[in-house]
Amino acid sequence: MAINMQIYSNANSSSKSISFDFVGDVLAPSTAPYVSNVGATSYYFKVTTGARQDDNVAFPPKVVRGLSELVLAGQKQRIVNTANAYSDIKSMVVDYVYDYINGHDADLYSSGVTKQNPMQF
Numbered sequence: 001m002a003i004n005m006q007i008y009s010n011a012n013s014s015s016k017s018i019s020f021d022f023v024g025d026v027l028a029p030s031t032a033p034y035v036s037n038v039g040a041t042s043y044y045f046k047v048t049t050g051a052r053q054d055d056n057v058a059f060p061p062k063v064v065r066g067l068s069e070l071v072l073a074g075q076k077q078r079i080v081n082t083a084n085a086y087s088d089i090k091s092m093v094v095d096y097v098y099d100y101i102n103g104h105d106a107d108l109y110s111s112g113v114t115k116q117n118p119m120q121f
Contacts, residue, residue: 003093007101009121016051016119018100020093047096053117059100067092071099072111078102081109 003020024043045064052058068085071078077086078099086092103118 005093005097007097007119012121014121016049016121018047018049018051018097020096021046021048045092049100049119051100052120053103054120055117056120057117059116059119062096064092064096071096072104072108073113075111075113076109078104078108 002022005018005020006015007018008015022043023046044066047062047064049059066085067087067089070076070083070086076083078095086095099116101119103116104113106115107113
């Protein structure tokens with residue numbers, strides 16, 4: 001299963017794509033509480049885009065292990081300053097796409113994140 005999104009910029013007459021792939025694979029994460037599951041089959045979303053940030057730096061792939069893993073360092077949702085888990089997959093996708101398009105300041109909402117520039121169109 002994959003969710004593929006095309007984002008179109010009227011101002012620049014160009015579009016960019018973002019893909020949310022639902023993956024079942026062997027995942028060896030290094031963060032608790034997943035450490036005990038090293039080598040286990042895990043299901044997660046892998047978020048990728050070929051777009052670049054407005055400083056021409058590529059966006060790294062992101063791995064989302066569940067609806068409680070929020071976009072800003074797992075601490076906060078991007079659109080609003082809340083630490084609540086996403087209520088559904090659509091909410092998660094919208095929040096991640098918003099973050100890719102708009103970027104975020106360092107330590108936005110006291111989340112501890114580094115700065116991410118907005119998407120370049």
